[in-house]
Every structure is written in structure tokens, then in C-alpha cells.
Amino acid sequence: MDDRPGSVPTVSRGLAGYVRAVADAVGVPAEATSFEISDTATxxxxxxxxxxARPGNDLMLVWSERHGWAVAVETDPGQDALVVAYLAGEGVVPEPAAVARFxxxxxxxxxxxSPRPVFPTTAGRHELAERLARYA
Structure with missing residues (x-):
């Protein structure tokens, strides 16, 4: 296994722990969470x-290493989710309590x-791994 900072296993362990911490803060059970690391971590x-505003639709909290957290409305299969708001001013890996307040x-x-993503990606996988390390 490759445990170098920025490697997929290192980022994966940190992201798994971070997603669990955010889910706990928001009150979401583990079975209602997922993450993926490919060309973009989400x-x-x-x-x-x-x-x-959309009481008949489910809500989701989504994260990407490029844009951070967003609350979105789930739409019909095959359609993109409707983003309600992006979390601004907290960085791409904010504290779980800040995500819960958001x-x-x-x-x-x-x-x-914010109606638009506020942080275009500037960090590489190495920096992302460092930000997620405490959750691994």
C-alpha cells in the first residue's frame, strides 16, 4: 500500500474519516454517505x-476537493442536482461543526x-492529504 502524502490510500483514509465526522455533526447515518476518489475527490x-422551496425533493450535502461543501436538491435521475448554496469562507475542508451550522x-x-463555488481548486492531492490527515 502506498502511504506517501497525497497518495490515493492516504487521501482515502483521511476523506473517509472526514466524511464520518461531518455525517456525525449533521446527524446523517453512515449508510447515507459515500465518497469517491478518481480524478476528483467527492x-x-x-x-x-x-x-x-422544494418540499417534495430530497436534499443532499455534497463535497468536492474543487468546490468544498454544497447543499443541493436531488432531482430526477439523469438530471444534475440543483445546488441551493455553497459553503463560503471556511476553506475546502472546514470543521464538521461549521458544515452542520451551514x-x-x-x-x-x-x-x-454562496450561489457559486467560492474556491477553485488550487491545492494538489498532497495538500488535500495534509488537510485530511487528522481525520485518518
Whole structure:
């Protein structure tokens, strides 16, 4: 196994722990989470909460190493999710408690977040591995 910083196994262990920590903070069970590392590292958490603007649709919390966290509305299969808001000002790997506050604020309408991603990727896998290391 390759345990060099930035290697896929190193990033994978850190991302797995980070997703678990965020899921715990948001109140999402482990079976409603997933993550993938390919050309881009991504994560998904199925939320149990509803958004008043689309009460008939499920909500999800999605993450990518390029754009950080976003709350999105699940749409019909084959269609892209409708992003409600991106978490701004917290970096690409924010504290789980900050993500939980963001979700609550967006769902309750207290905060709208950013309508666009706020951090284009500048970090490489090595830097991402360093940010995720404490969750491994």
C-alpha cells in the first residue's frame, strides 16, 4: 500500500474519516454517505431534512476537493442536482461543526450561502492529504 502524502490510500483514509465526522455533526447515518476518489475527490451525504422551496425533493450535502461543501436538491435521475448554496469562507475542508451550522442555516432560511463555488481548486492531492490527515 502506498502511504506517501497525497497518495490515493492516504487521501482515502483521511476523506473517509472526514466524511464520518461531518455525517456525525449533521446527524446523517453512515449508510447515507459515500465518497469517491478518481480524478476528483467527492463525497455525498443524504440529508433527512427538507427545504421549504422544494418540499417534495430530497436534499443532499455534497463535497468536492474543487468546490468544498454544497447543499443541493436531488432531482430526477439523469438530471444534475440543483445546488441551493455553497459553503463560503471556511476553506475546502472546514470543521464538521461549521458544515452542520451551514446545513441548518440553509435549510431554515437563515443563511443562503454562496450561489457559486467560492474556491477553485488550487491545492494538489498532497495538500488535500495534509488537510485530511487528522481525520485518518
Amino acid at each position: 463525497a455525498y451525504l443524504g440529508l433527512t431534512r427538507r427545504w421549504s 446545513v441548518t442555516d440553509v435549510v431554515t432560511g437563515r443563511r443562503s450561502g
